[in-house]
Amino acid sequence: MSTIYNVVGLQSNSVFASIKSFINSFTSKHTQRTYERSLNIFFMWYAGKELEQVEEGDLPIRYDKFIDYQTHLRNSDYNNSTINNMIASVQSLYVFLEKTEYNVKATNLKIKSLIENPEHAGSLHPDEAEIMAQTVLKQRKGKEKAALIRLAYTASFRKSTLLSMTYDDIVFINGCYVARVIIKGGKYHEVPIPTELYEELLSLKELDYYKNYTDNKIFHLRTKAIQAMMDSLRKELNIPDSRNIVFHSFRNSALKVSFSLEEAANQLGHSSLNTTRDSYDNEKKDYSNMPSMRMHNKIPNSVFDSLSKEELIQMILEEDSGVIMRMKVKANELSKQGDI
Structure with missing residues (x-):
């Protein structure tokens, strides 16, 4: 679409002029471009027209229809903050x-804004994600859905990326199959996948209904079908609503097994560690050792009496470096006192 600021020749009383x-x-200029993009997305969804083509008859909208638009954005894999901004532009x-x-x-x-929580999607351990992949097999298009779930939690790709992938996006490099996709900023993002997963993806071509497709895409599932799949899985596996498990939760599974912030950022395709930090820190947070829990700790000091010297030393060395240094200083002071 041509840039909105340079379009000329429109009548002053046209909708587009307004x-x-x-x-x-x-x-x-950044705000102008952001609003233009958000408004164009809205009118393409609502009226099937770009901004230059919008007419007065395309403008009226009911409350329930605008709710549907918000739901559409949620199913399109935007985060809550982005959705709120896009909604605010139209409002x-x-x-x-x-x-x-x-x-x-x-x-x-005037509809309710979504909660802008960086962890709006609840987290799933890879083992839980695999159980969901096995459970979904009995559904319609179960093999395709299971493969989608496995690639989602293995590669940590967004739903929109997964649904646009073709078999050409998986290449064999240095003895390993690698999924290569283009992410935000037009950059290539590469994630290796196990051979058995690649073979599972290839086996989808053997399904009868895949013969109807000639686009070479790996998956042919609609967002509504994926939403229905998640609703069914949450119900069948008794996953409480409080966990907020959605499709995006598969992407977060990698945080459960990442050894470092840098590794997590690389897996998720984040160019900045700050983007990953909140999610990573939340996954690694040890709630059981926070002050509110320690003050109620009823474990007696005598518990150390049952440990050998070697076990005590090993336990100490497994602490953070700052804790170890403070203990070394204290041990050194006690040692000197014993020499007096």
Whole structure:
């Protein structure tokens, strides 16, 4: 689509001219581009038109329909913060349009914002994810769904990336199969996958209904089918709602087995460690050893009496370096006192 700020020749009373006036009211070029992109996504979904083609009859929208749009964005794998920003762009436009005396009601777009929690998707251990892959086999298109789950938790790819992958995106490099995809910023992201998983993906081609496809894509599942799959799995496996297990949870499985922040960032394809830090730190957080728990610790000091000297030394050496250094200093002081 041509950039909105340079389009000329439009009548001053056209809907697009009004939208352009709204966007140009922001001084930041970055904000203008962000709003243009968000509004274009909305009208493509709602009216099947780009901004230049929107007419007055395309503008009115009911409250329930706007709720559907928010749900659509959630199923499209955007995070909650991004969805809230995209929703806010449309809401602001409709306030502007109502003031400009278009036949719209901005109040119809007042919906509840999503909770902007960096861990909005609950976490799954790889073992749990594998149980879900085995459980889903009995569903319609079960083999394809199981393969989708396995590639999701193994490669930590987003749903949108998985659904766009073709068999050409998996290459054999240095004795290993590697899934190569393009992520944000137009960069290649590579994740090795086990040979048995690659063979499982290849076996999908043997399914009868795959003969109907000629696009070379690995998966042919709709987002609604994936949502229904997750709803069914949560119910069948008695996963409580409080865990908030969604498809994105498969991507977070890698955090359970990552040895370092750097390794987790590389697996997830993050260019900045700060993007990974909150999620990684939350996964590695030891709640059992926090002050609120330690103050109620009823384990008696005599528990150390049952340990040998070697066991005590080994336990000490497994502590953080700062703790070990403080213990060394204290041990050195006690040793000197004994020499007096």
